[in-house]
Amino acid sequence: MEEKREEGLLLHVPVMLKEFLELCQPQENEKWIDGTFGYGGHTTALLERRCKVLAMDMDEQAQQRAGLLREKGYHFYFFRKNFSEMAVACSQIGWDWVDGVLLDLGVSIGQLKDPQRGFSFQFPEAPLDMRMDSSKEKTAAFLLNNLSKELLIRLFSVSCKPKESQRLAEEVERFRSIRPILRVKDFLEIILKARLSKAKGHVATRPFLALRMAVNEELEHLQKGLEEGARLLNEGGRLAVISFHSGEDRLVKRFFQDHCLPKGRHAPEGEKEREVFFYRIERRLVSREESRNNPRARSARLRIGWKICSEEER
Numbered sequence: 001m002e003e004k005r006e007e008g009l010l011l012h013v014p015v016m017l018k019e020f021l022e023l024c025q026p027q028e029n030e031k032w033i034d035g036t037f038g039y040g041g042h043t044t045a046l047l048e049r050r051c052k053v054l055a056m057d058m059d060e061q062a063q064q065r066a067g068l069l070r071e072k073g074y075h076f077y078f079f080r081k082n083f084s085e086m087a088v089a090c091s092q093i094g095w096d097w098v099d100g101v102l103l104d105l106g107v108s109i110g111q112l113k114d115p116q117r118g119f120s121f122q123f124p125e126a127p128l129d130m131r132m133d134s135s136k137e138k139t140a141a142f143l144l145n146n147l148s149k150e151l152l153i154r155l156f157s158v159s160c161k162p163k164e165s166q167r168l169a170e171e172v173e174r175f176r177s178i179r180p181i182l183r184v185k186d187f188l189e190i191i192l193k194a195r196l197s198k199a200k201g202h203v204a205t206r207p208f209l210a211l212r213m214a215v216n217e218e219l220e221h222l223q224k225g226l227e228e229g230a231r232l233l234n235e236g237g238r239l240a241v242i243s244f245h246s247g248e249d250r251l252v253k254r255f256f257q258d259h260c261l262p263k264g265r266h267a268p269e270g271e272k273e274r275e276v277f278f279y280r281i282e283r284r285l286v287s288r289e290e291s292r293n294n295p296r297a298r299s300a301r302l303r304i305g306w307k308i309c310s311e312e313e314r
């Protein structure tokens, strides 16, 4: 998400907004779930198109920002919950189905730049926390200090090669046998000792990503969020997901492929029991222009699925 200053306020430019709006075509009075409210960029665009929005975010500060939006009198609800619980949130406001679901994954720029939250290696003195939901018990430091070597290897392997994951786990064990791992700089020291192979960006990027994903159980919640979202969609409804790295994107791609039956094709007998949700899926990469203006968005990709219509409409 790009960041702009205006009248002393931080304004955030939502990633791939143009593509999202062009493809999804949100219409007046449609019901949308924005599962990753953040700074409300996508939500605001939906509200400006007179959609009704149920927004969710597990971050406390996102909840505070949502309060400001509510005062503007839009048709807007906010739940401080994981988007994997969107069905519960919907039932609480009496929505049985929705026209669209958007998930713009990962952390917001505000979370990354908060020197107290431990998401970024740019703040070595920060506590190694990394929780998006600060009411949850297990921090990144807790995981590194308590997981077995096997579980640490599995944790790192989400974004690191097998040998690198092994070395990282060994260095974690070595470090914590002397003193507990508490701060970002402790984890940075471990990463440097593990001598990872050269990467395009900073050597700490991939281990930090793997640890953050484990702390917030991101892939597990994403899988559940996709399933719940797809079930809640009305016929012709859209499920849109913006992802930022291959781990998430692979899961989203597979989900869409596993639940897609193109228009005009009929499910063979054996496939009938399988849940088929979509008749069309699309993928878009971030434009050159957006990537130039907002380097953080450069790895973004948008995938959208359209919920299957009844036989007559297909």
Ligand SMILES: C[S@@+](CC[C@H](N)C(=O)[O-])C[C@H]1O[C@@H](n2cnc3c(N)ncnc32)[C@H](O)[C@@H]1O
Pocket: 001, 012, 013, 014, 015, 035, 036, 037, 038, 039, 040, 041, 042, 043, 056, 057, 058, 059, 062, 081, 082, 083, 084, 104, 105, 106, 107, 108, 109, 132, 221, 222
């Ligand atoms: C990339 S930002 C979203 C930015 C937002 N689309 C905007 O335009 O301002 C991701 C946000 O989603 C939240 N988030 C990530 N995973 C979540 C999950 N599983 N459930 C609820 N919130 C989540 C994070 O706390 C963060 O605030």
